[in-house]
Amino acid sequence: MAHLIVVGNEKGGSGKTTTAMHLIVSLLKLGFKVGSMDLDARQQSLARYLENRRATMDKRGSELLMPEHYNFSKSLATDSLVSDKADEESFMQGLTKLAANDFIVIDTPGSDAFQSRLAHSHADTVITPVNDSFIDLDLIGNISAETLDSIKPGIYSAMLWEQKMKRAARNQKELKWIVVRNRLAIIDAINKRNVETSLTKLAKRFGFKIAPGFSDRVIFKELFLLGLTLHDAANAPEIKLNTSVIAARQELREFVKALDIPQIAQILSENQAA
Ligand SMILES: Nc1ncnc2c1ncn2[C@@H]1O[C@H](COP(=O)(O)OP(=O)(O)OP(=O)(O)O)[C@@H](O)[C@H]1O
Numbered sequence: 001m002a003h004l005i006v007v008g009n010e011k012g013g014s015g016k017t018t019t020a021m022h023l024i025v026s027l028l029k030l031g032f033k034v035g036s037m038d039l040d041a042r043q044q045s046l047a048r049y050l051e052n053r054r055a056t057m058d059k060r061g062s063e064l065l066m067p068e069h070y071n072f073s074k075s076l077a078t079d080s081l082v083s084d085k086a087d088e089e090s091f092m093q094g095l096t097k098l099a100a101n102d103f104i105v106i107d108t109p110g111s112d113a114f115q116s117r118l119a120h121s122h123a124d125t126v127i128t129p130v131n132d133s134f135i136d137l138d139l140i141g142n143i144s145a146e147t148l149d150s151i152k153p154g155i156y157s158a159m160l161w162e163q164k165m166k167r168a169a170r171n172q173k174e175l176k177w178i179v180v181r182n183r184l185a186i187i188d189a190i191n192k193r194n195v196e197t198s199l200t201k202l203a204k205r206f207g208f209k210i211a212p213g214f215s216d217r218v219i220f221k222e223l224f225l226l227g228l229t230l231h232d233a234a235n236a237p238e239i240k241l242n243t244s245v246i247a248a249r250q251e252l253r254e255f256v257k258a259l260d261i262p263q264i265a266q267i268l269s270e271n272q273a274a
């Protein structure tokens with residue numbers, strides 16, 4: 001059975017697609033077979049990222065690691081919360097088609113939509129990138145300015161709780177929720193520390209783990225058009241392998257390690273021993 005990872009956050013622009021693509025290539029690089037799906041019916045950014053990657057391969061005449069991407073035969077309903085039988089069937093067909101992979105990584109839209117809820121309810125691991133801002137944290141928990149603790153669950157936590165209940169009703173084991181901070185300021189600031197304090201409190205309350213995050217680096221913006229990730233930078237003449245890229249790659253490795261997925265931990269310890 002493939003381990004299903006859903007990258008989700010109803011907050012737009014938090015870094016879901018960037019994280020999904022970097023995770024896919026990280027897993028491929030570790031030797032895993034990876035399937036992928038893009039549930040963002042409107043933007044299709046992950047699918048576009050992979051198209052750009054294929055174009056780079058064609059141009060260079062060299063191979064790059066690619067996932068098995070599942071394309072939906074009909075376009076999914078955009079931003080609809082109405083349960084759609086056809087969409088559900090398409091999604092389940094996708095899971096069956098990709099089942100022989102070790103991992104399936106699913107990118108979701110930055111909004112509440114039926115197919116996104118469905119994917120969350122089937123996830124073994126949910127990864128939620130958040131920008132270092134209380135506007136982003138508000139979707140996890142409505143936070144008191146005095147205590148920096150949550151007054152009540154935010155809309156995304158509430159949605160995730162419902163999906164956990166659906167899993168329990170299907171007797172599927174509990175999903176693991178990982179929150180990863182994205183676009184961290186390189187310099188220390190009061191906001192950065194307050195967000196950290198608050199996230200630590202929210203983690204206890206809502207049962208997620210905080211993974212080490214990604215700093216705000218221009219390289220992430222440059223990679224999309226070439227369909228490349230930080231892992232490909234060493235072989236890409238278009239990308240300068242400077243200290244920022246090397247530091248970003250280290251952040252990516254720490255993030256993958258922190259996912260706490262047994263198959264990944266095993267490969268990492270084998271690689272270390274070798
Ligand atoms: N660590 C980072 N440093 C700098 N820029 C970043 C970083 N991560 C993501 N970005 C940029 O932030 C923007 C949003 O990222 P991305 O598209 O991955 O978010 P998203 O959550 O998938 O958005 P949407 O909700 O619209 O699907 C993009 O322009 C991306 O290049």
Ligand SMILES: [Mg+2]
Nearest residue numbers: 016017040045
């Ligand atoms: Mg996206």
